[in-house]
Amino acid sequence: MKKFMFGLFIAFGISACSLGDNISEDTCGEYTNVAFSGFPLSCNYTLKNPPLNPIAFVANTQEKMDSYFTKHANSCPNPSDPTIDFTKYVFVGIFSGEKSTNGYGIKITSIVENSCNLVINFYEHGPQSGEAITQTPTNPSDYVLIPKTSKPIYFNKTLESPDKIIIGSFDGACTGSAACQQFYQLNDYNIMNYLNVVYGSYEFTQYKYNAVIKRGDYTLFLKTIPTEILNIKGQTKTYGSPDSGDKKGVYFELRQGSVVTKIYIDNDDTEDQSAEIKAFKKAIQDKITALK
Numbered sequence: 001m002k003k004f005m006f007g008l009f010i011a012f013g014i015s016a017c018s019l020g021d022n023i024s025e026d027t028c029g030e031y032t033n034v035a036f037s038g039f040p041l042s043c044n045y046t047l048k049n050p051p052l053n054p055i056a057f058v059a060n061t062q063e064k065m066d067s068y069f070t071k072h073a074n075s076c077p078n079p080s081d082p083t084i085d086f087t088k089y090v091f092v093g094i095f096s097g098e099k100s101t102n103g104y105g106i107k108i109t110s111i112v113e114n115s116c117n118l119v120i121n122f123y124e125h126g127p128q129s130g131e132a133i134t135q136t137p138t139n140p141s142d143y144v145l146i147p148k149t150s151k152p153i154y155f156n157k158t159l160e161s162p163d164k165i166i167i168g169s170f171d172g173a174c175t176g177s178a179a180c181q182q183f184y185q186l187n188d189y190n191i192m193n194y195l196n197v198v199y200g201s202y203e204f205t206q207y208k209y210n211a212v213i214k215r216g217d218y219t220l221f222l223k224t225i226p227t228e229i230l231n232i233k234g235q236t237k238t239y240g241s242p243d244s245g246d247k248k249g250v251y252f253e254l255r256q257g258s259v260v261t262k263i264y265i266d267n268d269d270t271e272d273q274s275a276e277i278k279a280f281k282k283a284i285q286d287k288i289t290a291l292k
Contacts, residue, residue: 029114
């Protein structure tokens with residue numbers, strides 16, 4: 001982490017500021033990683049007034065949260081409690097401001113701290129090559145929970161790729177255990193462990209996640225993908241019958257720009273699984289085991 005960064009500074013007496021203010025150099029020691037969790041706000045809250053300009057919002061009380069958001073009934077299949085325990089956590093939201101079309105995004109990638117302050121790293125992206133663009137205004141945002149802190153918070157804009165891989169192990173006949181469905185996102189800035197994933201409902205923006213800051217896993221795992229799957233580019237394919245019988249299988253999703261490839265593979269070795277596919281299935285299973 002460089003000692004001199006540009007971004008947004010927020011003291012806890014301020015609830016929201018524009019992104020882009022300069023922040024000064026500090027001499028408060030080395031930065032260490034801070035654990036954080038993704039919070040699918042749209043499942044439980046509605047933003048009262050979407051900001052027109054880039055802004056960050058920090059809430060350390062329910063009162064401050066309620067000043068920007070209206071709570072509503074959970075609209076996602078995730079059964080977890082949407083209540084934020086402000087004795088343990090601080091809510092952070094970042095916004096790109098209003099965009100004239102779809103295709104824009106903003107994402108918190110990592111959080112670090114030293115003895116003086118806490119720094120939230122984030123990146124933004126525009127429409128991807130080949131993406132279908134609609135002339136509908138959007139307001140990209142991202143939301144996380146961080147451990148409660150009294151340190152000043154700074155925001156640091158970085159350059160990252162939005163490309164990612166999602167791997168998962170599912171068991172539709174299993175209920176009542178987090179081990180039934182294990183899903184992870186790999187990118188080149190962190191690893192996300194999705195929580196309480198519902199069998200068959202694989203739109204992952206609706207789920208909470210815990211993030212582990214680790215660089216390079218996307219690039220490394222990309223090398224293990226067989227040519228057979230790379231050639232399926234932008235399509236969905238199922239090997240065997242993972243949704244019948246014991247309903248066990250592995251899930252693979254590759255997102256590169258606007259191209260999304262999804263693969264479902266039966267845990268049992270079936271005739272349509274080549275040696276390459278069987279080896280890749282094991283690579284996914286081994287990676288999930290290593291991440292648990």
